[in-house]
Amino acid sequence: MYLGAAIYAAEDPFATALLVEDGQIVWMGTDTAARTLLGEHIQSVDVRGALIAPAFVDSHVHLTEMGRALEGLELGHVTGAGQLLAAVALAAAALPQGAPLLGHGWDESTWDDPTLPTPQELERAAQGRDVYLARRDVHTGLVSTALLARAGIVPDAAGEGPDAAAGSGAGAGGLREADHAAVRDLILTADVPSRMRWQRIALRSLAASGHAAVAEMAAPHVSGLKDLTALVSLLDEEEASLPAVYPYWGELVETEEEAAELLRRFGRRLCGLGGDLSVDGSFGSHTAALRQPYADAEGTGELHLSAEQVAAHVVACTRAGTQAAFHAIGDAAVDTVLAGFELAAERVGERELRRAHHRLEHVEGIDAQGIERMLALGLTASVQPRFDELWGGEDGLYATRLGPERALALNPFGSLSAAGVPLALGSDAPVTPVRPWSAVKACMDHHVPSQRLPARAAFLAHSRAGYRAVGEPNPLAGTLRWGAPATFAIWEPSELVVATPEGAAASFSSDARARTPMLPDLESGAPRCLRTVRDGVVLFDAGVL
Incomplete structure (x- = not known):
């Protein structure tokens, strides 16, 4: 029995206590009523005013990459090539002889001088060892000279880097996507225990931030078949003690038989075929496919699939x-x-297509007409709010790449929500850190006021909607009510409010008398997670309760 709580429960807004038995919520009510039920057979936990809310669902993560980044050299803080090289030298000095140096998170768009270090400079700083440093968007990377040679990538005529050092003519630095994939295949090869260790690190970090479920976006070019196989092995061994994982596999198929074979290969664990099945790349690497050229480079990006290939899949x-x-x-x-x-709807029928609840990941560059098409097709939008926080606005990365007018049209969360397109929120970790309340706040603080979401709408998109997006069959998943799974996070006591940012539309009352469930006042910062519970099992405990 959990007592003394503020419980985020729309159907029982006066509840301050809930009882968990056999992985389910079997009772909710007031503390006074709860104490009449207590006996020797019931363990009680007084949470002393903490918030109990449905646990978060991250709708787009890369577990192995996330765990590797948490364990490796983090470069999100560097502000230039010199600082990056100094970080490489310091990290290399601490590594065993011959071990490669892996890092993540650099973003030259935030530097005063975006000039990147050469492969030779990286190799010197790392004392001759192999170096692979993934850009924040993981669509390109910085690589040492010897590693380039072993990957079969020929340096340019000046000897200063790979022939593609400017990244598809983008001037962003790093490798073209094909060369980047070749380097990753070479340097990130790891045995199954190492992969499982990184996946476990990522999942435990997610649990510590209040997550009880994640959608894993595996793909041949991201992590490979061995990686997904290792994840399935980890889940077979430790699933009950970790957040639920809903895996996707981003491999293109042409026939129903090919799709069925992939599903059989993983024992029907897969939620879908796709996720990071890429139609294009990223804005940061100048590989997102555009109708009009980039503002700061020639070309319109890279289109990897045709409409016919999409339809067949x-x-x-x-x-x-x-x-x-x-x-x-x-x-x-x-x-x-x-x-x-x-095209697919014409072949299978719109009704059958809609029943499948297909989804699009990121879907940043969508306009009003595209939103209406998504709605008609029954598609879910799996989006990353912190993309706008980090790169949006009139002077952010998007404005540099596209110009302010086009940049401010990206990530239209408010328009998608108002039209009725289902939204599910994710981090794309390790592209952005796993900070779920920051994602909620990013929806509230969108750079374009008309695209802002109330905290309640953003929270639902980051919890209950995440289960809907992966096709979870239990309709009560992501809710707190009698009979629902006992899956929730407990957050340190803080001021609770019903927050609706200026310019955002709300379909509920913020008047306290309406008893709308309240969430933390994020203007004061994000609360700390005290405990995460999935199906009655404690996944994380901060040792406070």
């Missing part, structure tokens, strides 16, 4: 009874994937 997945999902960021990529879905 969607038809195969629909007939095989699984979700299709695509990574689409630029407006041209969104156009292509929606055209593919419309």
Whole structure:
């Protein structure tokens, strides 16, 4: 029995206590009523005013990459090439002889001077060892000379880096995506125990931040088949003690038989075929596919799939009874994937297509017409609010890449929500850190006031909607009510409010008399997670309760 709580329960707003038995919530009510039920057979926990709320669901993560980044050299703080090289030298000195140096998180768009270090400079700083440093978006990276050579990438005529050092003519630095994939295949090869260790690190970190479930976006070019196989092994061994994992596999198929075979290979564990099945790349690497050229570089990015390929994949997945999902960021990529879905609807019927609850990942460059097309096709938008926080606005990365007018049209969360397109929130970790309350706050503080969401809408998109987006069959998942799974997070006591930012539309009352469930006042900072529970099992405990 949990007592003395503020409980986020829309159907029982006066509840301050809940009882967990056999992984379910079997009773909710007031503390006074709860104490009449207590006996020797019931353990009681007084949370002393803490908030008990449905646990978060991260709708887009890369577990191995996240765990590796948490264990490796973090470069999000560096402000230039010199500082990056100094960090490399310091980290290299602490590594065993011959061990490669792996790092993550640099973003030259935030530097005063975006000039990147050369492969030779990296190798010297690392005392001759192999170096691979993934850019924050993980669509390109910095690599040492010897590693380039072993990957079969020829330096340019000046000997200062790979032929693609400017990144698809983008001037952003790093490798073209094909060369980047070759380097990753070479340097990130690891045995199953290492992969499982990184996955475990990531999942425990997610539990410590109040998550009880995640959607893993595995793909051949991201982590490989061995990685997904290792994750399945980890879940077979330790699933009950970790957040629930809903895996996706981003491999393109053409027929129902191919889709069914992939599903059989993983014992029907897969939620869908796709996720990071990429139609294009990223804005940071100038590889997001655009209708019009970039403002700071030649070209319109890279389009990896055609509408016909998208359609064939969607038809195969629909007939095989699984979700299709695509990574689409630029407006041209969104156009292509929606055209593919419309072709698929002509072949399988719009009703069957909608019943499959397919999804799009990121979907940043979508306009009003595209939103209406998503709604008609029954698609879910899996989005990352912190992308706007970190790179949006009139002077952010997006404005540099696209110009202010096009940049301010990206990530239209308010328009998607108002139109009725289901939203699910994620981090794309390790691209952005796993900080769920920061994601909620980012929705409230969108750079464009008309695209802001109330805290309640953002919280639901980061909890209950995450289960809907992965096709979780239990309709009570992500709620706190009698009969629901006992899956929740407990947050340190803080001021609770019903927050609706200026310019955001709300379908509920913020008047205290309406008893709308309240959430932490995020203007005062995010609360600390005290405990995370999944199906009655404690996944994380801060040792406070």
